[in-house]
Amino acid sequence: MMAIGFACDFILFTIPAFNYKYYSSAKGIHKFQAMYFLSSFFNQFGPNSVTFICAAEVYPTPIRATAHGLSAAVGKLGALTAAIMYNYLSTPSIFKVVPWFGLVGAILTMTLMPDTTGLDLKEQERRWHFIREGREHEYHGIAIHKQHLSLLERFQGKGKGYDPKLDYEQKVEEIRGEWLERERAKAEEKEGGDSGFDWEHDDWNEDLDTYFTRTASNSPELEGKEKATPIADENGLSEKRNV
């Protein structure tokens, strides 16, 4: 949408630029008018809406507001450029200068902008978690699927680590982590403590308990005891992780 929008803006401003006389005459004026409105339309339909959301969604949560603010501030420099430029250029020359900004915009979009449509923020945060811990190469999930990387990032080989099978295994272990946390919270509350666990938003599927209980440790007699011995579970996990 963004690239099309930019491209359309480019075209809709270029056409009148090179035949300004015709389009500003009585004969061409309605075509001109249509193009002007269409350029407004495509501007909204494309870049204006998309820049707003992309500047937020392609970044991890902790710095999202900053990145968005920074992008928007640079954006406003564009508005300032327009304001100054329009005060110094004649109307026909504006039509010759402005379209190129649209073209550059379209090129930037196609080369540097990742498409994160349909990729949830949680998955992106998951990737960021790996990056933060300096284990970028251990991340194999869909956030580095070539669909969700920019052309440049693909070229840099950032998508090489994508491996659905490894990712599945990792995710099972992450869910195990959630399970452990939940069990620990349960145990703590059984003893009268306040675990601070958010039960209200808990949507754990209890069918999984059997699997994680069984595989928490290799000793089968742990079954039925795991609530009282959360530490054993933790050891079980670290064992599992080391494998």
Add this chain to the structure above:
Amino acid sequence: MAAADSVRDYGLAVPHGPNLTGEHVATADIPENPGLMTAKEQSVLNSIIYPPDIYTEDGVYWADLPIGQRIAFVNKVNNAEARKELIAIGRTIKADPLAPVGYYLKNMVLPGAGLLLEGYVLFSIGNIKPLFQAVFKSCWKTYQVCDKTWIQAVDYLEVSGIIIGKSNTTFLFSRMFFFDHLSGQVLVGILGDWLGRRWGLIQDATIMFIGLVMLTASWGVTLNGWVICYVLSLLFYGVGVGGEYPMTATSGMENAVGSGKVSTSEDRLHRGRKVTSAFLMQGWGQFLNQALLILLLLIFHHGSGEPPYSKVAAQWTFRVSFAIPAAGTLWLVYYRTYKMKSASKQLMAAKKKQKVTGYDVQSLKLTFTYFGPRLIATAGTWYMNDVFFYGNKLFQNDFIAVLVPGNTSVMVGWLYSFLNVGVSLCGYYLASFLIDHKFCKRDGHFIFCLGNSDIFCRWSQIYDGDWFRL
């Protein structure tokens, strides 16, 4: 919880009937190798790891499918989701015909209220200029009694204010997050960020309110003095506007989405719509502004839109048109202070879970290292876009002069501008509906989108047929 407890926990097992469903824990089939999953466990795990809106039943990611199947899959998911939503809407309408209106107001209009007011005022500046040019000709048009630089500064300073506002917000966040990181305590982090986010929202609204009061009351002993006063008020107002953008985008995105949840299909399928539907309130702001200006001029100019306009009529039109959003912004201050006490509660819950205590210098550095090109992309495209977006607007008056040569009526320009806003609103809404489409947003497979834009080609033919001649 019950299912987790094996009946064996409670002593001797009481005899019971056959395990027909196979789900009875006490007699559940435990595979010989305990490391393997049962079919049931496997299916539950798969339902979490492979959400059906982005994975096939076999656990293949949609983007890994060959192109034909990919299109079929995406269409299937979209159609199913659309049907689900329509049925849900139908059901609520049956129960209460006005319920969707309330839903829309609460979930789309309210998050975008700041942008609505901001859009109104921002575009008012460009819209009202021709009226000033017509009424205070010696000042705004021929620069006999006013300094040309100050008149031009109306355009510059408004934008400069916005930039200052944005930097201010960025700084505000950094400071708050930095404090949070230094303290290193999750609880303090939650409080600090909670206060920070909330404070940011209130601060923006307050600055905008004061700015509007200044604009409404702007006065000067000479015309030039008034212009200077007007410009400085605008600068002040712009500072508040700058903060609105990140607030709307991030809080709209994060509040709407429970990042802490296991499945976040709402986020995947509708994040874009959620954010853009708040954002498009900016378009409604422009729309309302233009409508109000037309009405106000008609009211104060004895029901006629034709020149010459009296100074009194111009004064009333411009002051009332700024007083109205001032009242709205005051309400926004109230709302943010008393009704949005936990603006980023959900975000904090998610952060706590991820063990991210906030915004540290390392995180910022990492962003530059890993997402530097993304920053260039988002900032660069925004820059290019705004050349068009604001340029289009600032330049509209000149443009209409080309369209309707020899025109002296302010009304003609306003009606064109009104139409233009109407057209862009269509763009806003279409963007909002299509933005979550997997083939649509950025580039690449845009054939689908072009299919849609076929409508607009026909539209332009209508234009040629003078349907819209004013």
